[in-house]
Amino acid sequence: MGLAFLASVLLLMPLGIALVAAVTFGVALFLQSAYNLTIGEYIVxxxxxxxxxxxxxxxxxxxxxxxxxxxxxxxxxxxxxxxxxxxxxxxxxxxxxxxxxxxxxxxxxxxxxxxxxxxxxxxxxTPTRVFLDAVMGEGLISIEGDKHRRQRRIISPAFTNAAVKELQPVMEKHGANLATKIGKIIDGSVDRRKGLVSKTKLQDGETPPDLAVHLHSYKGQVAVVDVLFWASRTALDVIGDAGFNYQFNSLEHGNEDELSEAYNNLMTACMDVDLFQAVTILLSEIPGLNWMRNIPTHRNKTIWSARATSGRYAKSIVARAKAEIAAEAAAAAGIPAGGLKSRRSQASLRTTPSSASLRQRAGHAASVADDSGDDKATNVDDLNPPQPSSRAQSVLTKDAFDDVQTTKSGSLLHRVIRANLAADLRPNERLTDEELEGVPSTFLLAGSETSATQTSWTLRLMAENLDVQERLRAEIMAAKKQHALEGNGAYEGCLLGDVHALPYLECCVKEALRLMTALxxxxxxxxxxxxxxxxxxxxxxxxxxxxxxxxxxxxxxxxxxxxxxxxxxxxxxxxxxxxxxxxxxxxxxxxxxxxKPLPGPGLYSFISGPRNCVGQRFAQTEIKVLLSHMLTNFKFEVVPGWELKQRQMIARRALVIGQEKYGTRMPLIVSRLESSSA
Ligand code: HEM
CATH class of the missing domain: 3.30.43.20 (Uridine Diphospho-n-acetylenolpyruvylglucosamine Reductase; domain 2)
Structure with missing residues (x-):
């Protein structure tokens, strides 16, 4: 009897708690609203x-x-x-x-x-901070005050114009991969999403809308391509490679990679804030209701699991970058490379990109893949960092390190770690290991979808304004020709020289940022x-x-x-x-x-002041690079009759009216140019 009673109490307890929570929820909501709309609105x-x-x-x-x-x-x-x-x-x-x-x-x-x-x-x-904390933890985007000032001081130098210029060849490699991928889609050998399928294969008994578009009147090889989908994958590959020397290979392998899957889960959680979530965040500001942030909903559990995965990867990524820098410092101080246990760290060291290093990294070959002969994405087990010798470690903390800083480049993360080791920093000014481990996730979450979305809107504007597209293509083609004739050390392996030297490209990208800004x-x-x-x-x-x-x-x-x-x-x-x-x-x-008073002048897409977008030069370089690779290979046109409606999901996304079930996307008619090499 006693046991049965206890069992029924235990069974009913969750129900009771849920009921109390629901009532608290409703009352708090009602009281807050009633106050705001009466006393709040008319008196205070x-x-x-x-x-x-x-x-x-x-x-x-x-x-x-x-x-x-x-x-x-x-x-x-x-x-x-x-x-x-x-x-x-x-x-x-x-x-x-x-x-x-x-x-x-x-x-x-x-x-x-x-x-x-x-x-x-x-x-x-506060709700924004609660939301950002939940999804990405403490990072440059979510922290405030002195903590932010300190992190920003260490992270900013990684994004100077000179630093980003060195990353252009990495972006170009992925721009070329994107062009190849779209070329294959147009050939009909690769499906819009993935895998090998025939151009007319029906899915789930119905023709996907992209295949139902009549393209007979278009010249040459042509297909409907969701440029947002492919720009998203490319941007992920770019930020992984240029951001922290990690090869997602998502253009080829989608989300097969564990980190890429975790990132996508986090991104979905970021983009899709439903009413319940918004209400919970707002109410959890009320003293005594903070526990609402920890309700184990499906969404929260997905976020917790994805964060655990990305945290695990971040530890390894940071440890590897540190070990590589230690090796550089050791080499600069004349310590033999034998002080390192693995040759992998040396293979993956990134110096100022040369055509040799680009070739080495081309075709998605991560440093790790060199050993295996497999170009699949890097796995967390492969990231176990080599341990620097104790002598190398001691060099790392000495002033000699400054020499290394000026002669070596590397991913954004490498630069952040180097800046964090600068001799003139006081110990309390340096980022802790935990803070450094927040850097890859911050770059991923801030710098991937934003650039991809912006690139897709820029392509859409090109498709809507064919005269602009033609004029821009002519400018890029001329620069390409000039670059091929002259060559340019800093841009070896690139389609163009400095993308920021093209005036019309600059205008087109800025105008797209003004009119259709991603955030x-x-x-x-x-x-x-x-x-x-x-x-x-x-x-x-x-x-x-x-x-x-x-x-x-x-x-x-x-x-x-x-x-x-x-x-x-x-x-x-x-x-x-x-x-x-x-x-x-x-x-x-x-x-x-x-x-004119707005920064740039005139551009507010990255806001202003100490909390402006630290990655704006990186973003603009990436968009220009991707656009150049697209326009030198393809022509972009809108699909007649497919009207778009926009949706704000943190970033500005588009849905095709009547095709909402296919999710957010940016389908365009893409035809291969005769001169295309993709
Ligand atoms: C077109 C692409 C992009 C747009 C439109 C954009 C826009 C913005 C905006 C408006 C903010 C300020 C947000 C706020 O304070 O509420 C911001 C912050 C930030 N962005 Fe970007 N962004 C872009 C690309 C990137 C890229 C590629 C990176 C990194 C590689 C990046 C990294 C960051 C970071 C770390 C912050 C937080 C800065 C701080 O609070 O100190 N962004 N971005």
Whole structure:
């Protein structure tokens, strides 16, 4: 009897806990919403004089979603652009549960909030940090204050123009691989996803939409290709190789690699934040409800498992890079290489890329693969680092290391580790091992999908603007010819010389970043009361008088509408919504005065200040390289009748209307150019 009672209590306990949790959840939600929409909105609101965004909606939807429902239902920046034209560049709106937010696209205000004097006083909002912490742990993107300042100081030098220039040949190798892959898809020998299939094979009893497009009227060899899918794989290969000397080989092998699978799981978790997840994150801010972050949902369990895997890999990747650097230092100090136990570390050392080293690494041959003759992706067991001799280790901490730093290059991670060993750093300024191990994941999560998405939108804009595509192709072809004639040491093995030396390419990439930026927004939270200055006075909500600054009480959130800044007709003029690369041709003369204060000048896609995108030069180089390889081999056209709708999933993605079940993608008609070698 006693046992049966105990058993039934134990069985009922989870049910009881779930019930209590659900009720707490509902009550907390209701109270927060009711407060925000009454006392919060009408009594304590510091922004009553600022025009408010409005939309039609039921009381229930307003209580739940505020104005966020209509923002989410619209394309990225679409609703914001509408409100800007109605209300101006500064207005207020309600986020979920009626939480007040201020929207500011005024350039002076943006530069102030994100600038050196204020950036750390306006950290990412708490829900954003909770979300980032859960998915990627502590890394440059998610940390704040002194911790961030310290990490940024060590990581930034890896991304200087000179450092990125040395990585262009690595990017070119993957650009050439992408062209070969797309060439094979067009031949019909490789399916859109993977494997060998005939061009007309039906899948699951139905013709995939890409195969149903009539291509008879197109010249030469042609196919419908999802350029986002392939750009994603290429970007993963690029960041693995250039970022931390890891060969994903995902263009060839997809997610077969364990780390690549873990990364994809994390990315899916990042991109797909459902309502339950959003509500849980918001509620978990309430004291006493923090446990909500640890509910073992399917999503959370996937994240925990993927993070465990990527953490394991990161340990090995960092240890190997450290050992390689120790070997370099030992060699520079005249210690024989025999001080190292394995020859693998020497094979995988990356010096300033030469054609020999590129050849060695070409065809996805990871250093590890040299031993096995197999070009499959590197496995974590292969990453067991060689141990440097004790003498080499002692050299690593001496000033002699500075010489090594100036003569050797390597992946971004190698550069970070070298910067972390600089003799002039105090011990408390150096990154800990744990922090170094966060670097590969940070590069992966920040630098893969962003570049891929941006590349796919740039190709789409090329397809929509065939005259621009032709003009750009001509510029790239001419540079290619010139490069072949002259050659150039630093760019040996590359299609072109310096991709940043091509003026029209620069304009096309910048214009795509303005019009279709991959990361459409970010949110900040004030840690102290402040007053944000504006570049001009704006009309008060009652139409009487104006305001030229915005009070921001501690704890309040500010929305930075990155995409809307690019679309703001007040800033860019009436043609803001059009793709016009030539507007960048003579920046000093042609850019509107209103956008010149923005970094670049005129480009806000990477925001500004100490929290701006540390990888922006890397991203722009990569996009230019991939674009050059694509345009010298293929022509890109839109598929007639296939309209796209955009979806903000952290990055801006596209779905084909009526084909939503195939997920986010960017299908284009791709035809091989006669001159193509792919
Ligand atoms: C077109 C591609 C890219 C775009 C549009 C982009 C945009 C951005 C933006 C807007 C931020 C600021 C986010 C915020 O503070 O809320 C950011 C931060 C960051 N990005 Fe990028 N990014 C791109 C590519 C890359 C690449 C290729 C890398 C690395 C290889 C990278 C690494 C980072 C890192 C580490 C941060 C955090 C910086 C910090 O807080 O100090 N990004 N990016």
């Amino acid at each position: 609101n510091p922004w009553k004089h600022i025009p408010a965004a409005t939309h039609e909606g039921s009381v229930l939807s307003t209580m739940l979603m505020g104005d966020f429902g209509i923002i989410k239902a619209s394309e990225p920046a679409e609703q914001h652009a509408r409100w800007i034209s109605e209300l101006g560049s500064v207005f207020r709106y309600r986020h979920m549960f009626g939480k007040p937010r201020i929207f500011i696209s005024d350039p002076k205000a943006l530069l102030y909030i994100h600038g050196p004097g204020r950036a750390y006083k306006y950290p990412k909002s 459409p927004s970010t949110v900040r939270e004030a840690t102290e009361d402040d007053v944000v200055p504006l570049s001009k006075p704006y009309r008060n909500s009652n139409g009487k008088g104006t305001f030229d600054s915005v009070p921001i009480p501690k704890g309040h959130e500010l929305f930075t509408p990155i995409a809307a800044v690019g679309l703001d007709t007040e800033l860019w003029g009436p043609d803001a919504g059009e793709y016009k690369p030539e507007r960048w041709m003579n920046e000093a003369k042609d850019l509107p005065a209103s956008v």
